[in-house]
Amino acid sequence: MPNTPCRAGRCGAATAIALTTSLLGLTAGTPALAWEPQKSVEIVVAAGAGGASDQMARMLQAAIQKNDLMKQPVVVSLKGGASGAEALMYMKQGAGDPHKFVIAYSLIYTLPLAAKLPFDWRDLTPVSIVAFDQFVLWSNATKPYTDVASFTAAAKGAQPPFKIGGTGSKREDHILTVFLEKRTGAKFTYLPYKSGGEAATQLVGGHVDANVNNPSENVEVWRAGQVRALCVFDNTRIAYKSKVAADQSWNDIPTCKEKGLDIEYTMLRGIFLPGKVAPDQVAFYVDLFKKIAQTPEYKDYMEKQALKPAFLTGAEMTSFLEKDEALHKQLMTEAGFVAGTN
Amino acid sequence: MEALGLLLQGFQVLLTVDKLLLMMLGLTLGVFVGVLPGLGGPNGVAILLPLTFSMDPTSAIVMLSCIYWGALFGGAITSILFNIPGEAWSVATTFDGYPMAQKGQAAEALTAAFTSSFVGSLAAVLLITFVAPSVAGFALRFGPPEFFAVYLLTFCSFVGLGREARHKIVISMTLGLLLTGIGMDTVSGQLRMTFGFTDLLRGINFLVAVIGLFGISEILLTMEERLALRGHAARISLKVVFRTWASLPRYWATLARSAVIGCWLGVTPGGAIAASFMGYNLAKRFARDKTGFGKGRIDGVLAPETAAHAAGTAALLPMLALGIPGSGTAAILLGGLMVWGLNPGPLMFVEHKEFVWGTIASMYLGNVVGLVLVLSTVPLFAAVLRVPFAAIAPMIIVSCAIGAYAIQNAMFDVWLMLGFGVLGYVFKKLDIPLAPLTLALVLGNRAEDAFRLSMIGSGGDLRVFWSNGLVGTLTTLALLLLFWPAITGLVSRAGRLVRADA
């Protein structure tokens, strides 16, 4: 691909013109949509730079831009303050504005419970669920335990207790750690780091004994042979069968249930608009994400990040959210993470 | 040597017309965003990242890293001419750079800043070229106690140095540490000191505070005295450049020390900021003649600039080798790499050799081209100072507001900036130092988290800070620095006693 360098300041404008012209050509053939964004659309990221949500936002931005899916430009705005609470409150305050959407994950249930944040996902408008994150139990490759059984055996006898690193406090990684304690009977010390990347390198450096990172957060150190994947916390194995680490594919990792550790947990990646937006505006975004799911960028991204592809929308999505919320409420209450109860 | 062969291949990748054009474009944009207060490196790179999506990865990283170098250079211009640090790590550059400009030595200060930036970056690039694998391993040895020890070292190198009254230093530092604690506490997942205000959730952003403390308060002070910007026009002529360069060999020790500090701290997150302060303080401590620091000494510019740029460049090493970003900008570049389909990590040096060595070669070329570019364009930026102050002042206020807003897209931050402007004005007039406040705002949160993670890990045992050679050395060094004035006092008194006895 020959690359033509953009001259100062012209680049954005040139792209915008290119987008406009190609979209004009495109809409001429397809029936016109009832509503389209009137100005640049903001992708709100409820996490810091470089995190999983940020990467997904950049992928969405690239997919929209490269495939000319929208006339208006897309900007990513990082609102990772207060573990993502900032993004949620920002979306809640933006009621009626169809020019921003947030990439939400389980924080929509955990934050209101753990930090008494005045927020409910019903304040926003669900658009679609675009993927699910799976979680894997990882250990340092230089340690002697090679499977779930020997890991739990070693953890039970450990003094001081094994350390598990994860992202943040009273969130998905922490919940999983508490459940590991309950199901195995071993005691763990949980260390809340700022990001999954940090949890990964801390595991490689031997500062923690295990982590429960998503596949994407640990993939590079796994490929380098520095960590070992013990099991995946899901009812089915990860679908991807091409070799990733030396002799293993994602599909080769057993489920925890197979190994006698009965824990299942996946995390949604969902798109939400602010509350009080018109139905035709929601329809535009549902359609947009349907198109994005067909792009090579999306498919490529799902495989690279080992995400579970999904597309839920409308009533199907709402009923899932209700069930998922109830599950989190139960897990958080059992773990003693609900503010005011511990 | 294998590294040299690979590097030559990297240069071959780069020496094409379109890559060189991209480099120039990136550098110009970088200087531009570096000069705008608050926009700076991370925001500039984040904003310009989408422009690179249609390029191939090597072109994209060449342009983005050149924006990064440009921003590093650009930060020095505003620090020296306007006393407004465009970047967190330029704060220490203002200490002596601005007084130099006041004394009419703006050209010398700028030449010194750019040249020492170049020296610092070069040292770090050499480091990256030859010791990448082993340094990558070193980064892995950093757990929470090690991180805390580094932050402690930074804080301790600061306390006890100020000429101001002790209680004023304490006020400044504790206020900074308190303000940085507002928002979500990562370790417990609890909100604290937010009083139910949504705008306080995200905490107080360091850059917003700095724009107010330095930018707005400077405008207020300037107006109070007279209607002129207290900076001086810089006409950089070849004569001044060569004269400054000729004086540099005298400061080889300062340059070397700062380069080492920078390379070392750059490998850890937040390194560039800590490095610039530490470089400055150590230059002050080791100087034979200690007078004149803060009043416009050239080594007061050389030391922080060399350290900051060495750190800023070295920060790319753990990002490329491990996928750990050593700085905010590196974190955004990391996101970019992933968009282009490259996963940074130990394997990237094996699987994407052309990309890695192209990037490293662009660090050499980008810095050389950058040095020439900034030295030749300074008159352009300095010409701004000949415009009447009544025209410049409102424009600076607007740029500050834009910068403060752009960081988190929050109107509240613009108000906060104004508040910090008043605070900075009052503090400056009361001789309460601003440097401890800014340092605390940057590192306070990270230091607290590192300390508490260490405590959780060790079960509340403080001995964890002496649990291995690395952390033990760091902690001991920090405490030594903290009590250095007391220790030297004791030693000299003991010396006098011995002499009196004899």
Next chain:
Amino acid sequence: MSSHDSATPPSHDGPIRSRTLVRTSTVDLITCALLLGLAALLGWDSWRTGAAWAPDGPEAGYFPFYLALLLGAASLFGMARAILSHDVITEAFLTRDQIGRVAAVFLPTLAFVLLTQVLGIYVASFLLVAGFMTVVGRIRWWISLFTAVVFSGLMFAVFEIAFNVIMPKGPLEAAFGY
């Protein structure tokens, strides 16, 4: 501990042309009192959050609580010093002339931030630049107006069009479809 040994007023670099409006010691006292109040507020909130040393290290409010105590102590010390040395430090914090000039830049800035909230940053910056240049700088009105138009336009082109940075905008931008 006072830095001034004698009761004579400290010498200035230049002659004082304007009468002292506020003395440095007074501002020192007020600033320290405000900081003490802030320390009390933040300390109280941290105590509420939990400021104990739990078995696994400090709680969320531990550091803020003790930092607030430290800030409070330092502020009290500052207040005591300001009161005790009241007769000695008569250095001017602000003179009448100075406050006029500071207000001449602070009040427009305050108005600018307020206007940004209502009219958006581009219109507000146009008004600030044009107004400040004409009124404070006494620069000819058409030069001021021209500069303000060019500057605001340039900012708009850079942030809104070239870089797609979201800035606060008002009714004028909305009328043009931004």
